[in-house]
Amino acid sequence: MKLAELQAKFQDAIIGEDRAILEAINPSRRLDPAARFAVYSQAYRLRLAGFLSEDYPVLRNAIGDEEFGALVKAYIEATLSHHPNARWYARRLPEFMRATEPWRDRKEPIDLAAFERALADAFDSRDAEPREITALAAVPAENWAQLRFDFQESLALLAVSRGTVAAYEAASEDAPLPPRTGAEEEMVLVWRDPEQRVLYRVLDDAETLALAEASVGKTFGEICSLLAFRDASDAVAERAAGFLARWFADGLIADVK
Amino acid sequence: MQKPPPLGFGLGLRPVYYQDILETKPPVDWLEVISENFMVDGGSPIATLERIRADYPIVLHGVSMSIASTAPLDFDYLTALKGLADRFQPAFVSDHLCWTGVHGVNLHDLMPVPYTAEALDHVARRIGQVQDFLGRRIAIENVSSYVTFAESEMDEWTFVKALAERADCWLLLDVNNIFVSAFNHDFEPRQFIDSIDARRIVQFHLAGHADHGTHKIDTHDEPVSPEVWALFAEAWRRFGPVSVMIERDDKFPPFAELLAELDHARRIAIEVSAAKIGAAA
Numbered sequence: 001m002k003l004a005e006l007q008a009k010f011q012d013a014i015i016g017e018d019r020a021i022l023e024a025i026n027p028s029r030r031l032d033p034a035a036r037f038a039v040y041s042q043a044y045r046l047r048l049a050g051f052l053s054e055d056y057p058v059l060r061n062a063i064g065d066e067e068f069g070a071l072v073k074a075y076i077e078a079t080l081s082h083h084p085n086a087r088w089y090a091r092r093l094p095e096f097m098r099a100t101e102p103w104r105d106r107k108e109p110i111d112l113a114a115f116e117r118a119l120a121d122a123f124d125s126r127d128a129e130p131r132e133i134t135a136l137a138a139v140p141a142e143n144w145a146q147l148r149f150d151f152q153e154s155l156a157l158l159a160v161s162r163g164t165v166a167a168y169e170a171a172s173e174d175a176p177l178p179p180r181t182g183a184e185e186e187m188v189l190v191w192r193d194p195e196q197r198v199l200y201r202v203l204d205d206a207e208t209l210a211l212a213e214a215s216v217g218k219t220f221g222e223i224c225s226l227l228a229f230r231d232a233s234d235a236v237a238e239r240a241a242g243f244l245a246r247w248f249a250d251g252l253i254a255d256v257k
Numbered sequence: 258m259q260k261p262p263p264l265g266f267g268l269g270l271r272p273v274y275y276q277d278i279l280e281t282k283p284p285v286d287w288l289e290v291i292s293e294n295f296m297v298d299g300g301s302p303i304a305t306l307e308r309i310r311a312d313y314p315i316v317l318h319g320v321s322m323s324i325a326s327t328a329p330l331d332f333d334y335l336t337a338l339k340g341l342a343d344r345f346q347p348a349f350v351s352d353h354l355c356w357t358g359v360h361g362v363n364l365h366d367l368m369p370v371p372y373t374a375e376a377l378d379h380v381a382r383r384i385g386q387v388q389d390f391l392g393r394r395i396a397i398e399n400v401s402s403y404v405t406f407a408e409s410e411m412d413e414w415t416f417v418k419a420l421a422e423r424a425d426c427w428l429l430l431d432v433n434n435i436f437v438s439a440f441n442h443d444f445e446p447r448q449f450i451d452s453i454d455a456r457r458i459v460q461f462h463l464a465g466h467a468d469h470g471t472h473k474i475d476t477h478d479e480p481v482s483p484e485v486w487a488l489f490a491e492a493w494r495r496f497g498p499v500s501v502m503i504e505r506d507d508k509f510p511p512f513a514e515l516l517a518e519l520d521h522a523r524r525i526a527i528e529v530s531a532a533k534i535g536a537a538a
Contacts, residue, residue, distance in 0.1 A: 004327035084321035127299035
């Protein structure tokens with residue numbers, strides 16, 4: 001048997017049910033070929049399950065070992081790894097849950113998985129030196145309306161069911177999950193700060209609007225107009241400036257143009 | 258053929274020990290880094306490695322080069338590896354004598370190779386391509402295996418010795434893997450050690466394994482066993498001094514326990530070296 005054929009048969013047997021490879025395996029003094037081969041097929045599933053457990057420990061706490069085990073088994077049978085870095089294998093678990101019975105209708109565990117993945121993504125996304133708020137000092141006040149902002153690549157805005165962050169915090173501590181309060185959503189900001197800490201906070205509606213618009217390149221003036229349209233009051237400019245100051249303090253802003 | 262100088266006695270750099278290493282700067286001569294863990298865009302992993310690299314020599318040890326695969330070499334992977342090597346200047350770069358997948362799949366495991374002339378040609382040619390691309394000799398590690406193939410035409414040690422010559426690469430001798438494979442395939446581990454060309458060995462791995470009665474598995478979740486320490490003494494007698502490293506990848510003990518295990522390796526090496534000098538005198 002040529003090397004390429006042997007490797008294809010070996011891999012087919014690990015991934016699926018085809019056991020043609022057993023004819024090419026010698027027995028040992030103590031084990032037949034099937035038992036020897038089983039070391040590899042079992043290790044494959046255990047290793048992938050380990051990747052999922054490492055990436056979603058809080059989801060596991062929240063839904064329990066039994067349901068998490070069933071989810072992991074289904075994901076592994078449906079999902080091959082195509083990347084040399086194991087870090088990427090578990091990334092698509094939230095999408096898998098959204099598309100697969102019996103998880104597809106369970107928004108709360110799906111949102112918890114999505115939140116946990118966003119935290120993992122922020123952990124090792126690309127670095128960019130954050131700008132200080134002093135960067136604004138060089139800009140004349142009359143030009144502020146034209147300012148645009150680039151944000152850290154680690155920044156993610158997630159719309160999740162209300163209570164997801166509280167559930168994450170409870171499940172992280174192995175505490176009982178708090179009761180959910182309704183079908184509304186909460187908007188969560190996830191990012192990595194200059195000290196390499198992955199942070200998150202729940203945003204109110206006005207900051208969500210401002211940040212969502214700023215992160216797609218809208219100017220400070222446009223953001224103020226949108227805020228004024230949403231909430232007619234005299235304090236819009238001050239409120240927008242307050243958001244901006246906080247984004248600088250959080251290390252979210254990578255450039256000012 | 259000038260071997261890289263021995264780095265001394267090292268440990269695997271694992272996230273669970275980052276804080277111990279950064280805060281206490283322990284008496285470890287060098288650290289072995291899993292290359293793939295740092296093939297990321299940025300963030301904490303890279304920042305941590307930069308801080309640690311400032312205090313310790315490192316070796317980049319990969320698990321996904323898939324050098325024995327019949328799939329085409331992954332030049333995206335090799336480009337990332339070259340970038341890491343350029344950035345962190347490891348003493349050397351190593352990976353395993355295995356394949357990790359074909360047809361675009363990664364099985365994330367060290368799959369066994371049939372010891373055939375065809376496989377020898379194939380792997381030697383690919384090591385040459387990788388070394389040309391990286392601009393450096395790499396070290397190839399013998400793996401633990403749990404099957405042997407009817408197709409094999411030679412012993413593992415014959416294959417490994419010929420491979421190092423043909424590919425002109427270094428060898429990373431995993432002493433625990435020799436012991437595990439020797440049990441699983443009923444060969445005498447000394448035969449492996451006695452057959453390898455000492456000029457090719459640049460590093461030893463030591464690790465623990467699990468004993469299932471009918472077979473042993475390379476788990477890296479236990480201390481080094483007495484039998485592997487004995488085999489290490491044999492390996493040091495024949496090949497030493499070369500860089501030594503203890504791998505621990507699960508059931509992580511307090512860092513002090515790993516340091517004590519590393520001291521045990523040092524003592525064996527000193528005793529064996531002293532006995533060699535005594536015998537020569």
